[in-house]
Amino acid sequence: MSFGVGVGDILAISKLARGIWGQIRDSSDHFNAIRTEVAGLYLVLDDVAQNAAGRQLSEKQTADLSTLIKGIRDVLEELAIVLEKYESLWKEPSTMSSKAAKTWHKLNWDQDAIKDFRSRIISNTTILDAFNSSLSSNASRRAAESLATLHERVGNLQLDNDQRERHALLDWLTPLNFPAQQSVFFSKRQAGTGRWLIDTAEFKTWMSTPGKNLVCRGMPGAGKTILASTVIDHLLKMLCGGKTSVVYIYCDYGKQHEQTPVNLIASILKQLLQHQYSIPENVRRSYRHHINSGMRPNAEEIYDLLRSTLSGFFQVYIVVDAVDELSVSGQVRQTLLSNLNALQEVHTVNLMMTSRFIPRIAQELRDPLYLEIRANDEDVRRYVQGHLNDLARCVLRNNDLQEIIVESIANAVDGMFLLAQLHMDSLTDKTSPKAIKKSLENLPKGSDALNIAYEQAMRRIEDQKPGFSDLAKRTLSWITYTDQLLTVAAVRHALAIEVGESELDEENFDEIEDVISVCCGLVIIDPETDAVRLVHYTTQEYLENAGSQHFPSAREDIAVSCLTYLLFDEFGEGWAGDRSKGIGVRSTTRVPLEARLQKYPFLRYAVQCWARHARNYTGTFEDRVGKLLLKFLADECKVSSAGQIVLRKPTLYSFVKRPFGYGLPSKLDFESGILSTTLMSGMHLVAYLNLDDLMSKMLETKLFAADVKDQAGRTPIIWAAIEGHEAAIKVLLHRQDVDVNTIDNNEKVGWSPRTALTYAAYNGHARIVELILEREDIDVNMRGSKGNGMTPLLWTAARGHEAALNVLLKHKDIIVDSPNSQGDTALSMAAEIGHVGIVQSLLERGDIDANHRNVDGATPLAIAVSRGYVPIVKLLLERKDVNVDSKDVDGRTVLGRAEEEVERKPKSPRRREVLEIVRSAIQARSGTI
Known part of the structure; x- marks a missing residue:
């Protein structure tokens, strides 16, 4: 190589890469994301140096390599500067400010910057590796790829990365997938069905009038969902594209646990994003922020993203089917309607809803048009004609009989499409023309037709052979009384359980096709979720009302x-997963939890369901349920196996932007992280689930200890306090054998305080704090066994739990100025997070030291000034005993801090206001302090 770059230059860059890799290896975990990439880069650099040695490169090759080396040098030097700045934080004097800065820096490191470095390193490595390959090619391929071609390859790689992130982002927003349901519902429609609705004047007016609302109301079973799918398909073909978008929601009574307000709004956002070529940058930023912090966006954040995304469209059509099936008790329906109304205030949104006749739904909308939904005679005929092949052969050979069937069912349904389906199902077991005609003569009609049709279906089930009838009733009872939909695999396992057996016999499985068949049309499989469900929500209502008659012992x-399932021998190993340290397990060789759940698809539901039913069957431990309960709760390994699933929730770590960098995990951190790795007893589990009646009966047996400790030293009262379960807490507090001041010893929690009172205070459970303080032996000021010395009061201040703090302040033994290991008091912490109510409550105390200095010498006033919290600065300065001339350990005054903040953020109005307030206060007090 005669010019541009030499082997020595390449080796020098390789050495730099190797050195940076060493720094990353020895530094914070925050850089692990690029550790492998840097290592790969220096290895490729070494290969290029060896390959280029002794070669005569062309001018173009030399120029390309020179460009590559320059780009690599730039990114490595930038990274080296960042690492040096990062390391410098750990070499500063051990003052409070430096410690806080280190922790803050560590917790808030810009993950976007890390990703940018990673992307640039991958890009350079890819190009360099391609260049190296071109050097190694034979003479026939001596014409190396041009730099433009290499950049194109990297561009494709980046495009792939972008697509992967796009898919991950959309999945992250919500698991709801309404486009998949649209495909399923529309596929069930007979050609031509629903055309009458699209041709109505009301629909045409709604479609052509910007911002108009349309409410389509109909009786249960009128076919509203199939009509909605027809409308959606029509809108997608006519309007979707460019600046117009069509989105939709299919509400479902059986999916109420999934169809929350946040998920429903997020589903609208998700569909809008699917209609855009690229994801807006503010949505990407939100996704990356929440992924890095382990948190989920709240409803307000999702709504703000939706509003901003809507601005990219001229007009949006939203169709909401079966809005009446959304939960009312959880305000789901009301919240969705409120949000949709708010969207119409700021954007052109045409909203269409289908529902039963519920006046309040229409009242929530602005000046809607109305359409009545009834099963159109022609639509019913199309449906019946399309399903004649499901009937006996005698029907297929007899055109006259076919016409009789079509006309009879069309005349009987009276606007209810569901009846047409049930009537057709009632004919499936008729094998002669006479039997079919007789059945058609007895088709139920009128207002009670649906219930009569269900009763007839249940009679057909009863009239089957005993084995078929028993299978059908067991299936229907499971689907009717379970809280959530069960998959095909879960239903097969549930039906195969044999009471008294300690394992599942695979030869006892029923084929799902047989299960569906014996249920006489009342059960279907949801193709989107693979769940076994009832054919309609009215079926659920009927079976709940008639359940005591058809399956009296179902619950x-x-x-x-x-x-019985939870007591299988398989779960006697305790937790799933490889925990070979032997913490409360009988085996060290076990399958991971996901593998266990896959092998036992009914396990998740069994874990979640037993407690709900146990509430109704705890009169004695001598009955059928009681004996099994006692056996299960006394087996710590099987309890732990179940508990691992109960506690297994998404981890919502909230370490980012916590004041002072304190790392005590939140309630959800405990559920998904610490608690789920701990052997538990039956007492721990019932405390966590708040089963107070069951807990009392367990204690009456003398077989269970009220103060038993788990592997981390936590007692049942600690678990109940973490969750804020009042009923369980009351049972335990009334027992003298419960030590209310027990401190846990889990090293994973480490420096955090760990009494029941501390956990209740930390999570803001004011009522639990109040109950615990009623114990005369409570140590209200107890700290953790090590670390930052946080008391319950300090945690309520640091976390902003005003109600819990006010409860603590009423206790006669509370020490209001008790500091932590960094010298911060409750007042300092409230000033740090800017909580006016807590500051006010503390300042009303006569024993408060408003000028307490932490190890940095900062007073609450100095902290509030640095944060720019105007209301708190005013509150503190209203006190004549607050010292405005106090200096910290670096000699900075309050005024100096205020001036520094203005200099640092000159465009911040509140920081300028703080500076003027401080100056005025100093001037007013001049000569008096």
């Missing part, structure tokens, strides 16, 4: 089946 049978 008890389900409880027994769940407990």
Whole structure:
């Protein structure tokens, strides 16, 4: 190589890369994301140096290599500067400010910057590796790829990365997938069905009038969902594209646990993003921020993203089917309607809803048009004609009989499409023309037709052979009384459970096709979720009302089946996963939890269901359920196996932007992280689930200890306090054998305080704090066994839990100025987070030291000034005993801090206001302090 760059230059850059890799290896975990990439880069650099040695490169090759080396040098030097700045934080004097800065820096390191470095390093490595390959090619391929071609390859790689991030972002927003449901519902429609609705004047007016609302109301079973799918398909074909978008929601009574307000709004955002070529940058930023912090966006954040995304469209059509099936008790329906109304205030949104006749729904909308939904005779005929092949052969050979069937069912349904389906199902077991005609003569009509049709279906089930009838009733009872939809695999396992057996016999499985068949049209499989469900929500209502007649012992049978499943020998190993340290397990070789859940698809439901049914069957431990309960709760390994799933929730770490960098995990951190790795007893589990009646009966047996400790030293009262369960807390507090001041010893929690009172205070459970303080032996000022010395009061101040703090302040033994290991008091912490109410409550105390200095010498006033909290600065300065001339350990005054903040953020109005307030206060007090 005669010019541009030499082997020595390449080796020098390789050495720099190797050195940076060493720094990353020895530094914070925050840089692990690029550790492998840097290592790969210096290895490729070494290969290029060896390959280029002794070669005569062309001018173009030399120029390309020179460009590559310059780009690599730039990114490595930038990274080296960042690492040097990062390391310098750890070499400063051990003052409070430096410690806080280090922790803050560590917790808030810009993950976007890390990703940018990673992307640039990958890009350079890819190009360099391609260049190296071109050097190694034979003479026939001596014409190396041009730099432009290499950049194109990297561009494709980046495009792939972008697509992967796009898919991950959309999945992250919400698991709801309404486009998949649209495909399923529209596929069930007979050609031509629903055309009458699209041709109505009301629909045409709604479609052509910007911002108009349309409410389509109909009786249960009128076919509203199929009509909605027809409308959606029409809108997508006619309007979707460019600056117009069509989105939709299919509400479902069976999916209420999934269809929350946040998920429903997020589903609208998700569909809008799917209609855009690229994801808006503010949505990407939100995604990256929440992914890095381990948190989920709240409803307000999702709504703000939705509003900003809507601005990219001229007009949006939203169709909401079966809005009446959304939960009312959880304000889901009201919240969705409120949000949709708010969207119409700021954007052109045409909203269409289908529902039963519920006046309040229409009242929530602005000046809507109305359409009545009834099963159109022609649509019914199309449906029946399309399903004649499901009937006996005698029908297929007899055109006259076919016409009789079509006309009879069309005349009987009276606007209810569901009846047409049930009537057709009632004919599936008729094998002669006479039997079919007789059945058609007895088709139920009128207002009670639906209930009569269900009763007829249940009679057909009863009239089957005993084995078929029993299978059908067991299936229907499971689907009717379970809280959530069960998959095909879970239903097969549930039906295969044999009471008294300690394992599942695979030869006892029923084929799902047979299960569906014996249920006489009342059960279907949801193709989107693979869940076994009832054909309609009215089926659920009928079976709930008539359940005591058809399956009187269903609830008890389900409880027994769940407990039998949980007692399988397979779960005697305790936690799933490789925890070979032997913490409360009988085996060190076990499958991971996901593998266990896959092998036992009913396990998740069994864990979640047994407690609900146990509430109804705890009169004695001598009955069927009671004996199994006692056996299960006394087996710590099987309890732990179940508990691992109960506690297994998404981790919502909230370490980012916590004041002072304190790392005590939140309630959800405990559920998904610490608690789920701990052997638990039956007492811990019932405390966590707030099963107070069951807990009392367990204690009456003398077989269970009220103060038993788990592997981390936590007692049942600590678990109940973490969750804020009042009923369980009351049972435990009334027992003298419960030590209310027990401190746990889990090293994973480390420096955090760990009494029941501390956990309740930390999570803001004011009522639990109040109950615990009623114990005369409570140590209200107790700290953790090590670390930052935080008391319950300090945690309520640091976390902003005003109600819990006010409860603590009423206790006669509270020490209001008790500091932590960094010298911060509750007042300092409230000033740090800017909580006016807490500052006010503390300042009303006569024993408060408003000028307390932490190890940095900062007073609450100095802290509030640095943060720019105007209301708190005013509150503190209203006190004549607050010292405005106090200096910290670096000699900075309050005024100096205020001036520094203005200099640092000159455009901040509140920081300028703070500076003027401080100056005025000093001037007013001149000569008096």
